[in-house]
Structures are given as C-alpha cells and as structure tokens.
Amino acid sequence: MKNQNTNDDRSITLTPTIFHILVVLSGGDRHGYAILREVEEIAEGKAKLGPTTLYRSIKTMLDGKLIQELDERPDPELDDERRRYYRLTDLGAKALSDEVSRLESLLKVVRKNSILIDNRRIAF
Amino acid sequence: MKQFHNNFWMTFSVYVYQRLSFILPAEFRLNYGRDMSQVFRDCCRRAYLRKGNVGVLGELVAGTFDLLINAVRAGITALIDDNRRMLVLLMISMVGTGAGAYAAFADLQGNEWPGPIFMVVIFTFALGFLRPSSSWLTGLLIGLMFPVMHFVARNKGWEIAHPTGGSSPYWASLALIPALIGSTFGAVSRSVLDHIVSRFEQ
Numbered sequence: 347m348k349n350q351n352t353n354d355d356r357s358i359t360l361t362p363t364i365f366h367i368l369v370v371l372s373g374g375d376r377h378g379y380a381i382l383r384e385v386e387e388i389a390e391g392k393a394k395l396g397p398t399t400l401y402r403s404i405k406t407m408l409d410g411k412l413i414q415e416l417d418e419r420p421d422p423e424l425d426d427e428r429r430r431y432y433r434l435t436d437l438g439a440k441a442l443s444d445e446v447s448r449l450e451s452l453l454k455v456v457r458k459n460s461i462l463i464d465n466r467r468i469a470f
Numbered sequence: 471m472k473q474f475h476n477n478f479w480m481t482f483s484v485y486v487y488q489r490l491s492f493i494l495p496a497e498f499r500l501n502y503g504r505d506m507s508q509v510f511r512d513c514c515r516r517a518y519l520r521k522g523n524v525g526v527l528g529e530l531v532a533g534t535f536d537l538l539i540n541a542v543r544a545g546i547t548a549l550i551d552d553n554r555r556m557l558v559l560l561m562i563s564m565v566g567t568g569a570g571a572y573a574a575f576a577d578l579q580g581n582e583w584p585g586p587i588f589m590v591v592i593f594t595f596a597l598g599f600l601r602p603s604s605s606w607l608t609g610l611l612i613g614l615m616f617p618v619m620h621f622v623a624r625n626k627g628w629e630i631a632h633p634t635g636g637s638s639p640y641w642a643s644l645a646l647i648p649a650l651i652g653s654t655f656g657a658v659s660r661s662v663l664d665h666i667v668s669r670f671e672q
Binding site for chain 1: 491494498501502504505506507508509510512513532533535536537539540541543544
C-alpha cells in the first residue's frame with residue numbers, strides 16, 4: 347500500500363510496522379519506548395518490535411511527513427526529558443484513515459463471501 | 471522488586487548493543503543511536519523484571535538480530551539508491567539500442583522505408599514519454615542504430631533488400647531526424663500530460 351505524499355513526490359510504503367505506529371500515535375503523542383510497548387499490546391504479542399526497526403520506521407515516517415517530532419520536552423519529574431516525543435501529522439492521519447478504509451472494505455468482502463481454510467468453507 | 475541498577479548482564483547487554491550499533495549508517499546512528507540505546511535499556515529492564523537474567527540475554531539476542539537485519543536492509547537500500555539512476559540509464563540505453571537495432575534490421579530487410587521510420591517514431595515517442603529526461607539519449611541511440619546496422623551489413627556482406635539496392639550508412643543517418651522528432655514529441659507529450667494531471671488534482 348502506497349501513501350502518496352504530495353509534498354515532495356515521494357511515496358511511503360505503509361508496512362505493517364508503520365501502520366501499527368500510526369495506530370498508536372492516533373491515540374496521542376508518544377515517545378519511542380511507549381510506541382514499542384503499545385505496538386506489542388495491540389498486536390497481542392504476535393509482533394515484537396526491536397529498537398532499530400522502531401527508529402528506522404520513525405525516520406521513514408518523519409521523512410514522509412507522516413509524523414513530526416515535538417519540540418517540547420516532558421516535565422523532568424514526570425518523565426525522562428531526554429525522550430523525544432512524536433505526533434501524527436494531518437498527512438499521517440489521512441494515510442491511516444485511507445488504510446483503515448481499505449482494510450474495512452476487504453473485511454466486508456471476506457465476511458460476505460466466506461473463505462476456504464484447509465479445504466473447508468468458513469463463514470464469518 | 472528485583473534490583474537492576476547494578477546488574478552485570480544488563481550493563482553488558484546495553485554495552486554490546488551500543489557497540490554493535492556502529493554497523494548502522496553513521497547519519498542514522500548519530501540521529502537515533504542514543505534513543506535506540508535508551509529504548510533497548512528499557513526493554514532489558516522489563517525483560518529482567520519478567521524473567522531475570524535469562525530475559526535480559528534473550529533481549530540482547532533479539533536486539534542484536536533486529537540490529538543486524540536492519541543494518542543489512544539499510545546497506546541494500548543505500549546501494550540501490552546510489553545505483554538507481556545508473557541502472558535506469560543502463561536499462562533505457564539497452565531498450566533503446568534493442569529497439570533501434572530491430573527497426574534498422576527491418577529497414578535492411580524490407581523494400582519500403584515508411585515501415586521502419588514509423589517504428590522509429592513509435593519507439594522514440596514511447597521511450598521519450600516514459601522517461602522524458604533521457605529522451606535525447608533514446609532518440610540518439612535508436613537513430614544511430616540505423617547507420618551502425620547498415621555499416622555492419624555492408625562489412626559482413628549481408629543480403630540486403632533495400633530500395634537503393636545496397637547499404638549506405640550515410641543515408642541511414644537520416645533516421646536520426648525522425649528519432650529525435652519522436653523522442654522530443656514523447657517528452658513534450660508527457661510534460662503536457664503531467665501539467666494537465668496536476669491542474670486536475672488541484
């Protein structure tokens with residue numbers, strides 16, 4: 347799935363990791379470790395995100411303007427002020443919305459048709 | 471609650487992870503190295519609280535694997551980005567040369583000149599439209615294949631069914647005219663189409 351970035355002619359491939367990060371950031375601003383933990387939570391332990399994959403995805407998303415890094419730092423008493431926080435941009439929200447719509451329409455088709463699993467027809 | 475501030479395996483794991491991160495591209499490491507180490511340390515703490523030292527070592531193995539995979543991916547991406555332009559140019563050149571050779575061969579075999587010239591115009595227009603920035607190159611390559619093929623045919627003594635009864639690389643050079651016209655029209659058409667599409671999108 348390609349997200350067309352109208353700003354600079356580059357397109358971002360919405361990988362499962364990037365999609366999960368967008369989902370997490372749709373709930374509010376997060377720092378890296380919070381994103382990592384929440385991605386694991388919403389994937390129900392089926393996906394484990396490593397720090398390198400996380401920050402490579404973050405870099406890709408920053409380059410594609412899907413997210414932005416916040417200038418303000420958290421209160422030192424509440425959190426580590428060295429942590430960098432990230433926020434979903436309008437473009438990121440649109441990419442997320444488009445992908446969710448695409449998945450919803452796919453799901454509708456699957457539910458309507460029922461599918462074959464191990465040669466047995468399964469209805470949803 | 472388990473104490474992890476002075477835990478050897480935790481310190482060791484973070485140290486190894488930081489050292490290993492030097493295999494990542496320098497720019498990326500400078501921008502995100504500290505954050506990655508911090509997140510890795512947090513992951514180690516959580517793993518220690520759940521499974522003790524075994525959890526920390528498991529985190530080190532997983533973190534190292536993640537780092538290696540991404541270093542390879544980053545290396546491949548950088549390699550492709552560096553060579554992409556060159557590869558595209560090479561492919562365009564090969565396609566242009568092949569198309570030119572085909573049209574020139576048809577010219578050598580046929581008695582009618584409009585057919586090969588029509589082919590030249592179609593090929594150059596299509597390649598110019600696909601990649602306007604290289605249209606001059608494809609035009610030149612396709613056009614030049616005519617004198618080249620005629621030159622080869624004459625020197626190799628190929629049987630030629632040409633209207634002139636022989637092969638003349640000099641006359642064949644005239645194929646450059648429709649070739650350059652076709653490629654220019656291809657590039658201009660693409661530019662016009664892009665302009666119309668962008669206006670429509672606005």
